[in-house]
Amino acid sequence: MIVVKDVSKQYGDFTALQNVDLEFGNGLYGLLAPNGAGKTTLIKMLATLISPTKGEIFYNGKNINDMDDQYRERLGYLPQQFGYYKNYSPKQYLLYLAALKGIGKKEALNKIDELLEKVALSDVVNKKMKKFSGGMIQRVGIAQALLNDPEILILDEPTAGLDPKERARFRHLLTDLARDRLVIISTHIVSDIESIANEIIMIRNKQLLYKDSVADICATLNGCVFETTIDYGQLEDFRKNNILLSEKQEYGQMTVRFIHKGNSEDEWTSVPPQLEDVFLYEYRDELEGEN
Numbered sequence: 620m621i622v623v624k625d626v627s628k629q630y631g632d633f634t635a636l637q638n639v640d641l642e643f644g645n646g647l648y649g650l651l652a653p654n655g656a657g658k659t660t661l662i663k664m665l666a667t668l669i670s671p672t673k674g675e676i677f678y679n680g681k682n683i684n685d686m687d688d689q690y691r692e693r694l695g696y697l698p699q700q701f702g703y704y705k706n707y708s709p710k711q712y713l714l715y716l717a718a719l720k721g722i723g724k725k726e727a728l729n730k731i732d733e734l735l736e737k738v739a740l741s742d743v744v745n746k747k748m749k750k751f752s753g754g755m756i757q758r759v760g761i762a763q764a765l766l767n768d769p770e771i772l773i774l775d776e777p778t779a780g781l782d783p784k785e786r787a788r789f790r791h792l793l794t795d796l797a798r799d800r801l802v803i804i805s806t807h808i809v810s811d812i813e814s815i816a817n818e819i820i821m822i823r824n825k826q827l828l829y830k831d832s833v834a835d836i837c838a839t840l841n842g843c844v845f846e847t848t849i850d851y852g853q854l855e856d857f858r859k860n861n862i863l864l865s866e867k868q869e870y871g872q873m874t875v876r877f878i879h880k881g882n883s884e885d886e887w888t889s890v891p892p893q894l895e896d897v898f899l900y901e902y903r904d905e906l907e908g909e910n
């Protein structure tokens with residue numbers, strides 16, 4: 620189990636994270652927040668690439684920085700941008716990394732075959748990676764993170780740039796990997812993790828906002844999410860009085876999904892909150908500039 624205890628991280632005068640407490644057991648955890656919220660900072664601390672300015676991180680009761688290699692032997696990590704050699708085949712690349720990790724060649728070859736099968740790249744083991752799609756490269760990235768059979772697997776925005784089909788494949792793979800290990804994946808895309816994460820972690824204003832199941836996080840907006848149809852001309856006023864989540868134009872009218880706390884109106888339909896609703900609601904200030 621990993622315990623993050625009262626961890627803060629400063630970059631010079633800038634505070635990236637403040638007083639974060641977290642616990643991770645086995646299973647799949649989705650670290651969900653907009654860009655710049657501090658996901659990579661947390662992940663780099665969990666991977667011992669940077670140290671907390673304050674607080675400690677423990678693995679099974681021991682400080683991970685003190686554990687040093689003992690911890691890293693148990694860790695698989697895929698950074699946001701991972702370096703690979705495009706003229707190498709996946710097999711050559713993984714053999715090279717295995718050698719760096721001190722894994723013997725025979726053992727490495729067996730392991731590499733097994734891993735490339737797991738990430739569905741068996742038919743391209745000897746093909747140069749320069750022809751690979753973004754999804755295929757990310758799967759090579761996962762395979763390299765699994766070389767040492769890690770108890771902990773940490774993936775920083777692994778679905779960036781993937782198409783919907785690759786994302787779906789990724790979700791299956793992650794579910795499979797999380798059966799017998801701790802998997803932490805960071806993303807700003809709700810649908811990447813909504814259906815697969817045991818728990819979602821949300822960070823806002825440098826602090827932990829939620830660490831809970833999707834159902835419990837959604838329940839924070841129970842009774843507050845509605846849909847209705849309005850005339851296009853009413854949209855501006857509607858925006859002033861409600862928090863708009865989405866709008867769709869249909870036959871000259873607008874179907875809007877929105878949040879309203881307080882008395883509702885008869886023509887509004889109350890709908891069950893989705894994780895996307897909570898995301899848009901909680902990060903409405905951060906997301907404002909993006910649309």
Ligand SMILES: Nc1ncnc2c1ncn2[C@@H]1O[C@H](COP(=O)(O)OP(=O)(O)OP(=O)(O)O)[C@@H](O)[C@H]1O
Binds near residue numbers: 630652656659776
């Ligand atoms: N080395 C650094 N020096 C100074 N500020 C940094 C450094 N690394 C990150 N930051 C700042 O800390 C904040 C959190 O960055 P971080 O990369 O952890 O966010 P993130 O949620 O992972 O976003 P992204 O997905 O864009 O990487 C940002 O405001 C960022 O500019």
